[in-house]
Amino acid sequence: MLAIALALAASMSVGTADFLAGSQARRHGLWTVIIVSQLTGSAWTAAVVLARGEPVPPWPAPLWSVLAGITAVFAIWLGYRALQIGVMAIAGPLMALSIVIPVGFGLSRGERPSSLQTAGIALALLGVMLASSERTAGRRVAPSKRSVALALAAALFIGINMVCYAQAARQDVSWSVFMARATSTILFAAAYVSLRPRLPRLTATSLVPLIAIGVFDTGSNALFSLASTKGYLSVVSVLSSIYPVFTAALAYIVLEERLAPWQLLGVGSALAGVGLLAVA
Numbered sequence: 001m002l003a004i005a006l007a008l009a010a011s012m013s014v015g016t017a018d019f020l021a022g023s024q025a026r027r028h029g030l031w032t033v034i035i036v037s038q039l040t041g042s043a044w045t046a047a048v049v050l051a052r053g054e055p056v057p058p059w060p061a062p063l064w065s066v067l068a069g070i071t072a073v074f075a076i077w078l079g080y081r082a083l084q085i086g087v088m089a090i091a092g093p094l095m096a097l098s099i100v101i102p103v104g105f106g107l108s109r110g111e112r113p114s115s116l117q118t119a120g121i122a123l124a125l126l127g128v129m130l131a132s133s134e135r136t137a138g139r140r141v142a143p144s145k146r147s148v149a150l151a152l153a154a155a156l157f158i159g160i161n162m163v164c165y166a167q168a169a170r171q172d173v174s175w176s177v178f179m180a181r182a183t184s185t186i187l188f189a190a191a192y193v194s195l196r197p198r199l200p201r202l203t204a205t206s207l208v209p210l211i212a213i214g215v216f217d218t219g220s221n222a223l224f225s226l227a228s229t230k231g232y233l234s235v236v237s238v239l240s241s242i243y244p245v246f247t248a249a250l251a252y253i254v255l256e257e258r259l260a261p262w263q264l265l266g267v268g269s270a271l272a273g274v275g276l277l278a279v280a
Contacts, residue, residue, distance in 0.1 A: 003231025004277060007239035010223035015246025017216035019254075020209050022247075028206065030080065031197045033213060038185040040214025045178035045222075057171035064168035065176045068161055069183025075157035082150035093129040094151035099241045101159025102166065106234030113234055120276030124238045127270025130262045132244035162224070162240070166233050169225035177222045235277060242270045 017037075025033045056062065079095055103121065113121065168176030202210070220240075227236040245267050251257040259267075 003227045003236050004239060004274075006223050006227035006230060007236040008242075008274065010220045010227060010240040011243045012246050013216045013223060014220035014240075015243035016250065017213050017220065018243060018247045019250040020213045020216070024209055024213065028200050028202070028210070029197070031192065032199050032202070033210060034076070034188055035192060035199070036202075036207065036210040037214035037217055038181070038188050040211045041181040041218035041221075042178070042185045044215065045174065045181050045218055048174045049178045052174055054172060054175065057168075057175050061168050061171035061176060062179060064164045065179035066183050068164035068168060068176070068180035070187065071157045071161040071164060072180065072184045073187045075154055075161055078150050078154035078157060082147050082154055085147050085150070093132055094148065095155045095158065096125075096128045096132050096241070096244070097152070098155040098158035098162070099125055099128065099238055101156070102162040102237035103234040105163045105166075106232055106237070109233075111232045111234045113232060116276055117232075117235055120273045121235065121238045122273070123269050123276065124242055124273030127266045127268070127273055128238075128242050128244055130266025131242075131248050131270060132266075162237050163233075165221060165225045166228035166237075169229050173222060173225045173229070176225055177218065180221065181218055239274065239277065242274070245270045 021033050021037070082095070165176065165180065168180070220243075224236065224240045227240065230236075248259055248263055248267065252259055
């Protein structure tokens with residue numbers, strides 16, 4: 001039950017981060033969201049590591065952590081690019097296929113979920129794909145091959161990222177999250193220096209939600225990493241990936257956005273999957 005609770009908390013955390021990131025990116029630009037949230041994540045994970053005073057974990061944990069940071073950069077860039085040039089109703093569910101990688105990795109290492117857990121995983125996966133679909137205003141849409149390729153590539157890196165975090169966390173959760181976040185921050189900073197995008201001036205008030213994004217996003221990494229040490233990766237990776245359900249719920253509650261019928265079905269399917277996994 002602890003693994004399930006941690007995985008659900010990870011989903012709620014990243015779902016909240018995505019909701020805030022969407023609104024703040026429209027207001028301040030994507031680069032502002034990335035830079036502030038990355039710096040925030042690096043700062044507070046560094047504080048946790050210093051407060052604990054534990055030594056750097058032995059090899060290969062640092063390697064897995066660095067790989068987690070690198071794959072995060074590719075996942076973020078490819079994912080946003082796919083959503084930017086493609087059709088959200090198609091790109092979202094394609095990226096949700098990332099769950100297949102950590103589930104497959106867990107099964108390849110001998111994890112054997114029960115029949116009830118397998119049914120829960122299937123329902124949760126279906127829920128994620130439905131909830132991550134967007135409205136298309138009733139018109140027929142034809143996705144470009146490039147956007148589909150980008151979405152699938154993003155799914156690949158998201159899935160690998162989850163495996164890397166889980167492997168690194170076997171030694172030390174706080175160090176693994178810090179090293180991964182430090183790696184992604186350095187890479188994004190290098191990209192920023194190279195591209196030199198213009199950033200708007202920010203007030204103290206406008207910084208609050210941007211900092212919150214970094215806290216929730218990095219918190220989700222820590223919660224997922226910890227969950228992976230308490231239960232099957234094939235189970236916790238699915239529960240940690242139902243964040244589109246929470247993002248859609250926040251959009252409905254806060255922004256009063258109407259959910260499409262298939263999104264409501266996705267929420268129900270995901271909740272049913274969670275219920276099965278909780279009682280299994």
